Amino acid sequence: KQEVTQIPAALSVPEGENLVLNCSFTDSAIYNLQWFRQDPGKGLTSLLLIQSSQREQTSGRLNASLDKSSGRSTLYIAASQPGDSATYLCAVTGTASKLTFGTGTRLQVTL
């Protein structure tokens, strides 16, 4: 059974700092890995999707990497801003498009 772990569970950083969120998974037989953002009381917003054949994806200040063989992904956020405060979830896609989620990292960017 696939298990997805995210470390740390919570993180507080000052504005402007670069930061890395970590995600690990136990079964490397995945189709892709997605990073989502969840704001309080809101749904999930897809940030980046990395296909299993890819090593990284970039969108603006976000960069996600994937090392499928070691079961790891990182989400790098450059020059953090207070608006980046949210919970970040990673999820891997297995057979039948089923997503397995981690429990998330709650990020707070302080002024």
Add this chain to the structure above:
Amino acid sequence: DADVTQTPRNRITKTGKRIMLECSQTKGHDRMYWYRQDPGLGLRLIYYSFDVKDINKGEISDGYSVSRQAQAKFSLSLESAIPNQTALYFCATSESGTESNQPQHFGDGTRLSIL
């Protein structure tokens, strides 16, 4: 308007009641999913459907049923609600096709409380 709409957004009800949560989408996607989110447990898949005539159980389907009334509509029912079904429920959609590059798109969720 949101691409994936869930109704109601919030619901408080009593143990034993029948509850229906509705999801509709304007994205034209074939695939639809229902998840629940509990603190400390992440999101878990309840049911999913790849087209109107296709229904599949997910990880935690006991106590739930679904109906895919049309390509755009996918409803989740709790036949006899119990307090441990209190959670945040999400509907999601995705396109058919190569699984490696199909992201799922989520609604804003339904917060359900069962007293």
